[in-house]
Amino acid sequence: MxxxxxxxxxxxxxxxxxxxxxxxxxxxxxxxxxxxxxxxxxxxxxxxxxxxxxxxxxxxxxxxxxxxxxVPARSADEAFADLGGSGGWEGAR
Amino acid sequence: MKWLLLMLAFVLGAAITWFLTVKHASRTVQEGAGAAAELSAPEPTPVVSPSEPVAGAAGVAGGADLAAAAGAGVLATEPAGTSQRSHDEVDVDAAGFGGPHTPLSESRSAAESWDRNAEDEDALLSRASEDDADDAPVAEATPNDGAAAAVAPVVDATPNDGAASAVAPVVDATPNDGAASAVAPVVDATPNGDLAGVGEPEAVAALEEEVEEDDAGSWADEVPDVEPSQEDDLDADVSVARATNIVPVADATPSGDVAGVAGPGALPTQGELTFDEPDDSVPPEEKP
Missing domain, CATH: 1.10.287 (Helix Hairpins)
Incomplete structure (x- = not known):
């Protein structure tokens, strides 16, 4: 994180x-x-x-x-759940 | 060499598994609102309205508990440290067994508030029953609560239910009888006190005095006006109809057998020993 x-x-x-x-x-x-x-x-x-x-x-x-x-998050959506809908995806690695 | 291979395999397995399982994702957040939302994102606090159902509550009772807790200010007075926990702690709680913790209900039931070491079983009595006791102390004083309230208007009642049923004006009210609610107040009561305390205080006092006076005697004196009939006595065997067409017999044996009823050719009576004559059992042609 x-x-x-x-x-x-x-x-x-x-x-x-x-x-x-x-x-x-x-x-x-x-x-x-x-x-x-x-x-x-x-x-x-x-x-x-x-x-x-x-x-x-x-x-x-x-x-x-x-x-x-x-690492408690089980998915990318769960990892960024507190950020809401603002911003855009940059990628996963 | 074997242990070296083992440790090498351990390290390789851990490293490969870590890289296979843990993924990283990047996300671009706007400087203004996004950063503020990311850095100081408030912990999602459940909004509970006392008059509205609560999402996730189990049935009406769960919603009522949460509504009561919200009304009592439990949710509002939650410790500040709980709401200021970091996101990691919240995530750990949510991912743990059983999910995140929920606030306790303020109104605890009697079973929950009962101290096991207190050994006071009366603590298990609900408040509603106590209120009922305050409202109706007379009914509470009698051993049979529901029956006493129902038996109140009975005019006369005796311990013998069968005899009581024979009395004309009495409404048959046994302890299990829940009817008879519109009859005159109690005039007489039995010594066992089934009806004591049901009527007005003056009548009850009079009844108690009368009962004390009658304690010396038998309770059977309470039913002198009752003429027990065989039909009223449930224990009596009335299944055999009484014969009415029998001609009176003037003579009878001491054993109760009626002489002459069965005729001259009757069988020997009970208890008598008879022997056949030797000549009667031999055919005539064989007789000497």
Whole structure:
């Protein structure tokens, strides 16, 4: 929730939460396979792969919990609800 | 190496998930009204009118509570700190379980205001019942509230309901009877005090004196004018009709059997032992 001031107006940047979607599953597969290959020389592929899944899932749960605590808005409209109808959208990133 | 992979996966998972879930949006706000609205946006305060229904209130009772609270000034006298909370706190409350907090109702019911440690069960009595007690103390004094009010105009009533029903001018008013509201005031009362305190104070005092005098005697003296009939006695077995066409019998056995009623060929009476003659059971051709 940062605010950026401009000369003509004020650009307000707000944060909001969204669902993880299919990109998370893709990241899970890619990351765990890469980490499995990295640990292949030490303990084998499947050991590194499975432990990577555990770490990735636990890290995701922690991130979701922290995001839910710090970012209460669930949509852009809810994030800018207190601003009313004035102003225009600049974009989302 | 295994723990290194685990920690690396943890960090990557947390970072990727954070970037996937948390989005940022920018919005340009006009310098004048928009900035003022953004920086000092007042907390949305519910506007409640005592005479109008409240949106979100559960039924008429909820609207009445809110209306009463608004009338009592609860909403107006809400602590200043509550209305000055930041938007983040409000958003957290709204996003939390159960939604934002609502102000408590000023008028608490008896069950809510009752202290469990007080052990005073009378505190559960509603104010309406207390008001009723103040308005009608006489009716409250009698054990049977509704019945006493209904029995008030009864002229005479005895403990025996069956006997009382036989008295002609009496309106049959049992404790469960809610009728009889237009009969003369109480003249006589039973010693059990069912009707005491119902009529006028003078009549009640007279009744009490009379009852005290009659306490030495039996309550049966109260019903000398009542002639109990068998039809009035519900306990009497009147299902068997009385026979009226029986010819009077002059002789009867001590056991109650009427002699000669069944004729000469009658069976042996009860209690008598008879034995067949030996010759009667043998056919004539077989007799020696």
């Amino acid at each position: 940062s605010q950026q001031a401009h000369s003509s107006g004020k650009t307000v940047t707000r944060s909001y939460r969204t669902g993880v979607g299919g990109a998370w599953w893709t990241a899970l597969v890619v990351v765990t396979v890469l980490l499995g290959f990295l640990g292949r020389t030490d303990s084998g592929f499947w050991s590194g792969f499975l432990w990577s899944i555990v770490g990735f899932v636990v890290g995701s749960l922690v991130a979701i919990a922290v995001a839910g605590r710090l």
